[in-house]
Amino acid sequence: MKACVHPREEPGTDPADLPGGTAHGRGAGRAGDAEAGGDTGPHRARARLRRPRPFGLRTRMVFAFLLVAAVSCGTTAALTYRAARSAILEQTQNTAVSAFREQVDALALDLPLDETILREMLLNIARQGKPRPWRVYAEYGALRVSSTDRPASSVLTPELKARAHAREGVPHTSFQRVVKGGTPYLTMAVPAVFRTHHEQGTAQPSGLVVYAVMELREDEANIEALVTAARDGALPALAIALIPALLAARGVLRPVRELRRAAQSMGRGRLDTRIHAKGSDELSELARTFNESAAELERSVAELRRAEARARRFASDVSHELRTPLAGMLAVTEVLDEDAGALDSDTARAVRLISAETVKLAVLVEDLMEISRFDARAAELHTDEVDVADCVRKTLISRRWTDPEQVHAALGEGIRARLDPRRFDVVVANLVGNALRHGRPLVTVRAYEDEDGALVVQVSDRGPGIPPEVLPHVFERFYKADPARTRSTGSGLGLAITLENVRLHGGTVRAANHPAGGAVFTVRIPL
């Protein structure tokens, strides 16, 4: 299976092409929590991607392969060794034992024996050693004779001798393998019997026991060679086992890694991420399933975005369409106001109502347009370096909020900030206007630079404060704290626009209640 991540390149499906199509969500109107700024998730995820894992899938697979190879090599070698060893030794042993027995049986015993005859006989047997040369020893009473220059062998164990003597009358061969001085020996003992001619089958012990000692060094060398061969075969087998182990691990790990990367890419909002899925194994199936799910997700997200974009465009279009007739109407409201006095009272009231509502409608439509621009991310920031205290003072003066019993300004002098003066004016005016409408004087406006070097503008009032259940919603559009109040004095968009304007400056705005009473709105903009 071959796998590789590639964001499909199709014109028009790039999320950036769609309004509001960036990766982080908008979370419109979360009161008291208007944090602006990107998330750091993807960076952490990327750092995690390449961390070596001591007990990862690859290590475990390689270990498993090696273990299986080692166990099978070892078992095979051990079984082969055992079977071969016993086959070799047994064959040697059987040949030797039967040859020796034959030789001893063929002896023409002429009792009693003297040393010379016995030695002659032993030398004769010694010459017939099969399959290897042997040395022959004989015990006859106290007589010890051998085919070599030493009459007795230290290789012959008392145990063997005891076995040979145990049933002297019965023709049998005892044998034993002995290792002495690092050399393996096969030792055999045959008690010589003679048979009476008239009583067939009964054997009489002759008192002579013949021993043979055969070196097994050559056989051991053969077995040794077997062990070496087994080892020499097993080690390369283990080394070779590493290759399929690594290949298998790679075969599994690569698609897994690609899947992981693709999943992360999806998580970062690249919904057009796909995996090349070839082959028909389980991992390719998984990759195909991933692709299908991704396509499905992309389709539904695109559908949602289209719907959202349609809704936004509709709001924007409606405001645009309303604006043109309003421009005409608004231009003539003064004509209505001036002439209303000359009309009869009902007509005059109607005319004044139309005039007043036209002005409000114009404000509402302007605010809607502004919100549409924020939603379409078309709002532009035209910054200029301004004196903050001057800026706030001008806002208060231009709104005629100059009565010191209504609005008190405590402004830190000499703070210069890069702001969009128009938008900053809207922020301050909306907060102060809101405090005057919903709170009670004295409304205090503070501006200072905090210890983190951010500009803080705080607007507080001495009213009843914001009910806790309303607090999370104050920045929502058209949010009505009291459902009985069908229409607020403002457009209902003031605080939502405030929030967006602050965000556009990269800042935050929070709503809270002061412990001593009254609502406190705090704007924080990094300088």
Added chain:
Amino acid sequence: MPRVLLIEDDPSVREGVELGLRRRGHEVRTAATGETGLAALGEFRPDLLLLDLMLPGMNGVQVCRRVRETSQLPIIMLTARGDDFDVVIGLEAGADDYIVKPARTEVIEARIRAVLRRIEEPGGGRPAVEHHGDLAVDRAGLTVAKGGERLALAPSELKLLLHLTAAPEQVFSRQQLLEHVWEHNYHGDARLVDACVRRLRAKIEDTPGDPRYIQTLRGFGYRFGPL
């Protein structure tokens, strides 16, 4: 009372603004397209042009450029907020100010008056003609000449130059200039100032890229000189 030519394609806006301004004593001529508006210019001889940016056929920016080729007639653009791109192009094309629609007649009239208002004379005792480098500024005759050659300055350009030269080497913030030259409020659109400075530099500076007369002080604003 000033004579105003209004070029606006939407009938209700055209009629509403015309009605409102006429009530306040202005003599108003209206045109529905740029072409008819330009044709009416020579015959009506307005004191001010109120120009919608979005026009069918020849658009507002093109009309603005065409007017500036031959005259320094005060021009105020009518725009919708959000048509930010057009505003900048309109200002670059030589418009003196702009009004965001919908606007009350009161606001429109205030802007008209502001654009038409002559800059206040800063007390007597000054010579009628001031010389700054190659520039000769005649405060009484409201003309500016460079190297003896008279410059064609739009009203906003002239007012800006007069304001700056009245206090050479003094730094004015964009907000201050907006308040004093354009009579906007402090929080107005500083791009008006920047566009006007660019146009002015193109006319009075030897090398507009390296200005000598109107200097920028980063983070503070503009000043005239020092030469």
